[in-house]
Amino acid sequence: MAPRLVGFVVGTTSPGQTGADEPSTTVARLHDVHRSFDERSVLVSLDLEIGAGEFVAMLGRSGSGKSTLLRALAGLDERVQGEIDVTGTVAVAFQDARLVPWKRVHANVSLGLRRPDRDNVARDALEEVGLTDHLDAWPLTLSGGEAQRVSLARALVRDPALLLLDEPFGALDALTRIAMHDLVLSLWDRHRPAVLFVTHDVDEALSLADRVVVLRGGRIGYQARLDSERPREREHPELVELRRRLLRELDIDTKGATT
Amino acid sequence: MSLTNPRTLPLPGRIHRNDATTSGRGERRRGASWHRLISPLVVLVVWQLASTAGVISAQKLPPPTKVWHTAVQLVTTNSAAYGTLQHAMLISLERIAMGFALGGGVAVLLAVIAGLSRAGENAVDPLMQMVRTLPLFGLIPVFIIWFGIGQFPKVLLIALAAAIPLYLNTFSGIRGVDGRLGELGRTLGLRRGEMLRHIILPGALPEALVGLRQSLGLAWLSLVVAEQLNANAGLGYIINQATQFLQNDVIFVALLVYTILGLLTDWLVRLLERRALAWRRGLLAS
Numbered sequence: 001m002a003p004r005l006v007g008f009v010v011g012t013t014s015p016g017q018t019g020a021d022e023p024s025t026t027v028a029r030l031h032d033v034h035r036s037f038d039e040r041s042v043l044v045s046l047d048l049e050i051g052a053g054e055f056v057a058m059l060g061r062s063g064s065g066k067s068t069l070l071r072a073l074a075g076l077d078e079r080v081q082g083e084i085d086v087t088g089t090v091a092v093a094f095q096d097a098r099l100v101p102w103k104r105v106h107a108n109v110s111l112g113l114r115r116p117d118r119d120n121v122a123r124d125a126l127e128e129v130g131l132t133d134h135l136d137a138w139p140l141t142l143s144g145g146e147a148q149r150v151s152l153a154r155a156l157v158r159d160p161a162l163l164l165l166d167e168p169f170g171a172l173d174a175l176t177r178i179a180m181h182d183l184v185l186s187l188w189d190r191h192r193p194a195v196l197f198v199t200h201d202v203d204e205a206l207s208l209a210d211r212v213v214v215l216r217g218g219r220i221g222y223q224a225r226l227d228s229e230r231p232r233e234r235e236h237p238e239l240v241e242l243r244r245r246l247l248r249e250l251d252i253d254t255k256g257a258t259t
Numbered sequence: 260m261s262l263t264n265p266r267t268l269p270l271p272g273r274i275h276r277n278d279a280t281t282s283g284r285g286e287r288r289r290g291a292s293w294h295r296l297i298s299p300l301v302v303l304v305v306w307q308l309a310s311t312a313g314v315i316s317a318q319k320l321p322p323p324t325k326v327w328h329t330a331v332q333l334v335t336t337n338s339a340a341y342g343t344l345q346h347a348m349l350i351s352l353e354r355i356a357m358g359f360a361l362g363g364g365v366a367v368l369l370a371v372i373a374g375l376s377r378a379g380e381n382a383v384d385p386l387m388q389m390v391r392t393l394p395l396f397g398l399i400p401v402f403i404i405w406f407g408i409g410q411f412p413k414v415l416l417i418a419l420a421a422a423i424p425l426y427l428n429t430f431s432g433i434r435g436v437d438g439r440l441g442e443l444g445r446t447l448g449l450r451r452g453e454m455l456r457h458i459i460l461p462g463a464l465p466e467a468l469v470g471l472r473q474s475l476g477l478a479w480l481s482l483v484v485a486e487q488l489n490a491n492a493g494l495g496y497i498i499n500q501a502t503q504f505l506q507n508d509v510i511f512v513a514l515l516v517y518t519i520l521g522l523l524t525d526w527l528v529r530l531l532e533r534r535a536l537a538w539r540r541g542l543l544a545s
Binding site for chain 1: 443449
């Protein structure tokens with residue numbers, strides 16, 4: 001099938017302003033968020049809104065505060081200052097999958113669930129990520145990609161309104177990664193949580209997200225909305241143009257030499 | 260391609276070993292355990308031969324056959340001097356079970372208290388460190404003055420001995436639990452009790468089991484010491500009696516029973532270890 005691309009890109013450098021057609025319902029709203037570690041400011045008056053069902057990719061160089069922001073949204077950071085409002089459940093999939101090694105795969109997925117049908121829910125979720133054969137496996141026997149799929153299933157069974165993905169595929173090989181992108185998109189399509197996908201991979205962000213935000217200087221330094229249909233043609237002129245722009249925002253010289 | 264070169268694999272659990280390798284490894288292991296019996300058997304045979312040849316005086320070191328014969332006799336006859344061997348064994352087992360349950364239970368409880376909070380650590384750990392450095396057997400006279408020579412001071416001595424390694428290892432195990440798993444538990448909305456049950460205690464278990472084995476060793480040791488000082492029943496009592504009657508063979512039988520019981524409990528812990536730490540098997544197997 002020929003991917004039809006309706007490239008429509010809106011960029012803005014003013015923080016606190018979401019894309020052109022802002023979704024009517026907001027799942028997460030951050031206003032004037034600050035966080036510093038020993039005098040070093042990591043988040044500085046950050047504003048960000050995430051709409052219901054919106055897929056947001058967050059880019060930033062290492063140390064730019066991506067993980068700090070994500071931890072704040074996950075409620076793991078008690079010292080963060082500012083307004084953080086999240087409506088509904090938040091679920092997290094960490095970069096290291098973070099499976100509990102002494103719990104079998106299905107028990108990892110149902111861990112902390114309080115509904116009576118938790119075992120069935122876990123089994124269904126594992127079926128969705130294609131791991132029906134590994135229900136009783138120990139996490140240490142899984143490959144990196146399998147572990148991440150368990151981690152995704154564990155996040156999804158909580159019916160999150162906001163799904164936080166912290167560079168979940170950073171440690172995977174390129175082929176597994178592509179498969180995981182398809183999986184994430186299909187899961188997102190079916191369950192429609194809002195997603196905040198933290199990555200440092202521009203291409204990953206461009207192929208997945210509705211909106212790409214760049215974290216820079218402790219706030220959203222740049223953002224762009226992508227309205228084209230997925231799967232997206234990598235070489236489409238508008239994507240190429242946006243890729244160049246994003247790399248520039250990340251201080252990476254596209255001509256090869258680093259500045 | 261990485262399958263052909265196991266050394267390049269980052270996670271042992273990922274290796275899909277072919278059957279030939281696995282069974283070959285298993286055979287080697289089984290063979291090895293059989294081979295380990297050879298040297299003790301050789302010692303036993305030499306001991307027996309030296310005794311029958313008259314090289315070793317049977318008064319000082321009775322031959323294995325004599326020890327066996329005495330053991331059978333102690334089991335089958337209820338003598339005035341010794342009672343029966345199995346009765347003595349039960350008495351000793353009861354002491355160690357009580358002492359171990361008391362000491363072990365308190366140790367785990369204290370380790371959890373100390374492990375979970377700084378305040379708990381400040382309250383509990385200094386005391387435990389003091390008990391640890393206390394010369395345990397130096398307490399025996401004090402115990403006799405305090406509690407007399409009944410069952411309680413013996414059980415208490417065993418409990419103290421068993422508590423220390425279990426406390427130290429469980430405490431360190433709790434503190435060593437991966438903090439990222441604690442974070443995960445928070446994002447999954449685990450309550451305090453659930454966190455303890457699903458994350459903290461299982462995470463501390465590998466180290467706690469190491470402590471358990473050390474504790475068992477010390478518990479047996481203090482049982483032997485406690486029983487020989489003042490007992491009117493049990494294996495230690497048999498040894499005391501035999502010393503008075505100069506019956507070396509009886510002493511050897513009692514020592515043998517101690518050894519067998521010690522090995523038995525160690526085997527039980529290992530069994531427990533294999534079951535409780537099954538999740539690590541993929542990691543340990545290769």
